[in-house]
Amino acid sequence: MTLERPDRADPYLDLDEYEPEADLMVLNFGPQHPSTHGVFRVVMYLDGETIVKAVPYAGYLHRGVEKLCEKLTYAQITPIVDKNDYVAPMFNEQAVNMAFEALTGTEVPIRAQYIRTIVGEIQRVASHLLWLGTFAMDLGGAIGGGTSVFMWCFREREMILDLFEHLTGCRFHYNTHTLGGNRHDIPAGWAEKVHATLGHIAQRVDEYEAILDHPIFKARTEGVGVISAQLALDLGLTGPLLRASGVDHDLRRDAPYNIYDQLDVQVMTDTGGDCAARYRVRVREMRESIRIARALVDNVPPGPICGTKPIKLPVQTRVKDGQVYVALETPRGELGTYVIGGGDNRNASPYRLKIRPPSLHALSALPYVLPGHGVSDAVAILGSLDPIMGEADR
Amino acid sequence: MAVDESDLPFEHPLYDLMAKMPGLDLATTSVDKLLNWGVRNSLWIFPMATSCCGIEFMAAAASRVDMDRMGTIVRGTPRQSDVMVVAGTITVKMAPRVKRLWDQMPEPKWCVAMGSCAISGDFYRDIYSVIPGIDTVIPVDVYIPGCPPNPEELMGGMLALQEKVALKRAGLRVPPEVRPETAKMIKPRVGRAEDPTREKLIGHHQALQARTLDLTEPADLVEAMTPKAAADGDQEGGA
Numbered sequence: 001m002t003l004e005r006p007d008r009a010d011p012y013l014d015l016d017e018y019e020p021e022a023d024l025m026v027l028n029f030g031p032q033h034p035s036t037h038g039v040f041r042v043v044m045y046l047d048g049e050t051i052v053k054a055v056p057y058a059g060y061l062h063r064g065v066e067k068l069c070e071k072l073t074y075a076q077i078t079p080i081v082d083k084n085d086y087v088a089p090m091f092n093e094q095a096v097n098m099a100f101e102a103l104t105g106t107e108v109p110i111r112a113q114y115i116r117t118i119v120g121e122i123q124r125v126a127s128h129l130l131w132l133g134t135f136a137m138d139l140g141g142a143i144g145g146g147t148s149v150f151m152w153c154f155r156e157r158e159m160i161l162d163l164f165e166h167l168t169g170c171r172f173h174y175n176t177h178t179l180g181g182n183r184h185d186i187p188a189g190w191a192e193k194v195h196a197t198l199g200h201i202a203q204r205v206d207e208y209e210a211i212l213d214h215p216i217f218k219a220r221t222e223g224v225g226v227i228s229a230q231l232a233l234d235l236g237l238t239g240p241l242l243r244a245s246g247v248d249h250d251l252r253r254d255a256p257y258n259i260y261d262q263l264d265v266q267v268m269t270d271t272g273g274d275c276a277a278r279y280r281v282r283v284r285e286m287r288e289s290i291r292i293a294r295a296l297v298d299n300v301p302p303g304p305i306c307g308t309k310p311i312k313l314p315v316q317t318r319v320k321d322g323q324v325y326v327a328l329e330t331p332r333g334e335l336g337t338y339v340i341g342g343g344d345n346r347n348a349s350p351y352r353l354k355i356r357p358p359s360l361h362a363l364s365a366l367p368y369v370l371p372g373h374g375v376s377d378a379v380a381i382l383g384s385l386d387p388i389m390g391e392a393d394r
Numbered sequence: 395m396a397v398d399e400s401d402l403p404f405e406h407p408l409y410d411l412m413a414k415m416p417g418l419d420l421a422t423t424s425v426d427k428l429l430n431w432g433v434r435n436s437l438w439i440f441p442m443a444t445s446c447c448g449i450e451f452m453a454a455a456a457s458r459v460d461m462d463r464m465g466t467i468v469r470g471t472p473r474q475s476d477v478m479v480v481a482g483t484i485t486v487k488m489a490p491r492v493k494r495l496w497d498q499m500p501e502p503k504w505c506v507a508m509g510s511c512a513i514s515g516d517f518y519r520d521i522y523s524v525i526p527g528i529d530t531v532i533p534v535d536v537y538i539p540g541c542p543p544n545p546e547e548l549m550g551g552m553l554a555l556q557e558k559v560a561l562k563r564a565g566l567r568v569p570p571e572v573r574p575e576t577a578k579m580i581k582p583r584v585g586r587a588e589d590p591t592r593e594k595l596i597g598h599h600q601a602l603q604a605r606t607l608d609l610t611e612p613a614d615l616v617e618a619m620t621p622k623a624a625a626d627g628d629q630e631g632g633a
Binding site for chain 1 (some may be wrong): 400432442443444445446450452453455456460470482483485487488491496517518520522523524541542544
């Protein structure tokens with residue numbers, strides 16, 4: 001097997017092509033910067049205002065979650081992984097519980113699968129709303145007075161958090177998924193609340209598009225940070241980043257989990273691969289998620305919401321030796337969970353738990369994309385990748 | 395041996411000035427009150443937002459809770475800020491940066507630890523890469539518990555900080571801030587299975603219960619596991 005090197009420039013090796021006498025300036029960006037979306041550091045080598053080389057440094061939020069999961073029981077892991085992707089916690093707990101269900105061979109009732117799908121789609125809207133608000137704030141005061149879009153998006157996001165508070169009792173870290181189903185059933189009157197909220201947000205999304213149809217916003221995003229389809233596939237980018245580059249790939253349609261095989265999920269793609277394409281893909285995904293959630297919430301079948309008794313003691317789980325990989329489509333892409341069962345206390349906790357975060361792969365595109373752009377574009381590109389450092393560093 | 399100066403007159407040029415200008419003492423205290431009022435109501439926040447609590451911090455600054463109406467404007471630079479809100483887990487790699495940013499803030503300055511990760515490290519406190527609480531690095535004035543705290547709780551914490559600032563500026567005694575106790579593991583009444591101090595034999599009451607429940611186990615097993623003294627005492631009591 002021969003390893004072919006692609007004919008594009010390697011961002012780590014090709015700095016020597018520049019003159020050593022050139023007056024390069026080193027600019028340290030982060031780890032504490034309002035636009036880095038967490039604690040993330042990029043060292044940029046500037047030739048004038050143009051970035052010549054960019055070296056990202058991660059690990060400022062490394063919390064050892066995978067190691068921590070090895071000594072916790074299966075029921076205790078769910079609230080821990082909530083904190084990984086703290087913008088979309090519903091997907092974290094669903095991913096880890098789907099992996100445990102595959103490992104233990106637990107059946108999930110159909111009602112629980114409906115609830116998981118509905119809360120996932122609503123969470124996707126909330127995550128994209130937060131992304132849109134912070135992205136518009138990163139682009140600065142150019143768009144209608146700075147923080148207007150941020151304030152609007154958080155106004156609508158709070159309504160979604162109210163929905164989840166009604167369902168689970170928690171505003172932020174829900175701990176509602178469990179091995180074999182869900183903990184909280186849909187309360188009375190929740191479906192009407194979902195309809196009212198999502199219908200309201202669907203109107204507001206039109207308003208966001210109207211205010212962001214702005215020449216300055218277009219100038220800051222169009223043609224900025226182009227990721228080609230080949231580069232996206234090579235780096236393992238998934239989710240809206242991959243779809244914005246023109247690759248038609250969505251795990252909800254291509255590898256359906258829950259009840260997505262019965263649904264007709266429209267995969268939103270765009271060509272161009274720049275920041276504007278990523279923005280358009282996410283806004284369309286918001287509308288699609290609203291449509292799916294509103295269609296499902298009236299047709300939830302009756303039945304139990306959990307296939308097993310609530311697990312309190314470790315001996316109640318029967319885990320065979322084996323390994324599973326389960327992936328699902330989060331707002332940021334493919335969130336994979338790889339679990340090896342077995343070990344000394346096989347019925348209590350996994351032997352090894354590996355999380356494949358989409359944000360880490362998204363950040364790996366930075367050294368390829370940033371050279372050639374100005375410093376102000378670096379903020380726009382980093383914002384458009386939508387990285388969550390709790391997930392990338394784990 | 396110190397000289398007793400209690401009966402000696404204390405002379406200072408300002409005293410003569412104040413004696414000549416009645417009302418100057420009133421002016422100085424009034425200026426102090428004005429300063430106090432200004433500092434209390436313009437606490438600019440430097441968000442040291444690392445993880446989940448940062449999102450709730452943003453929600454607190456956004457439209458529903460709108461913390462700005464208390465004068466707490468969020469600034470992105472430490473050099474223009476009065477309060478550092480540490481929101482989120484602080485790792486070993488991040489702690490020197492937090493200390494450096496804290497040193498860059500001008501006096502007077504305050505620190506708010508938001509969330510259980512910043513207070514004690516929470517369930518990450520035993521992890522190799524997480525420091526157990528931000529107060530091991532910088533002094534903390536207000537602790538806001540929660541994982542993460544609601545925006546309303548953050549607002550309550552900022553109101554508590556305003557009260558504290560007012561007390562301090564007025565020269566009153568400020569009660570020292572005590573870090574809330576970390577949750578301790580409650581020792582179970584019956585030892586856990588892995589606990590080496592757990593009794594090997596079942597207790598007297600458990601043996602009695604086993605008899606009354608009419609378990610399928612042979613009775614001699616219960617007899618064998620019952621301590622001798624307890625079994626004798628039982629028979630005597632029954633007779």
